[in-house]
Amino acid sequence: MGNTLTFTLPAVLAAALADDDQAGTCDQTGCDTEIDLGPASRCGTGPDGSAASGCGQHFCSRHLWLDGDHLTPQPQQCEPCIDQNTLRKAA
Template sequence: MGNAHYTVTRPDGEQIEAGYDVAAVCEQDGCTLEIDRGLAYLCGSTPGTPEDGCGGYFCSRHLYTDWEMPSDEPQPQNCLPCIDKRP
């Protein structure tokens, strides 16, 4: 089981509260769906680490898995801009 509540420092230095017990709204422009800031809604795989995503939190309508990316490892979910940035 994950952490219900913790602090994440985003790459730009902004600190936010995260975890599956933290209520939020999808960060996609114009979307108002309520989510939480748990890993299920994270763009990437590690909070606060931009190595495989932007670290934003998005509803299931705005997170995607790039099944075309060859790998034996589990693929992170990403927002569309992050998928578009992949080589």
């Protein structure tokens, strides 16, 4: 009588959910802020949760930035990755 609905999560979402319950500290040298090691703290995570350009390390909100003009969705990145992208754009 009961109907069963099954579905498969996209790989990006499944990986993001698998990370969600892990705790750790910010990867910025000298920072010991406790953070969740999920996609919200990962350098290079795009606005839709997808993997974009970045180093993949995890940072607290003080050390993770959104680069761009705030009109175009950009991946969140740490300062060294933003600096690298700025140098590439200037070249």
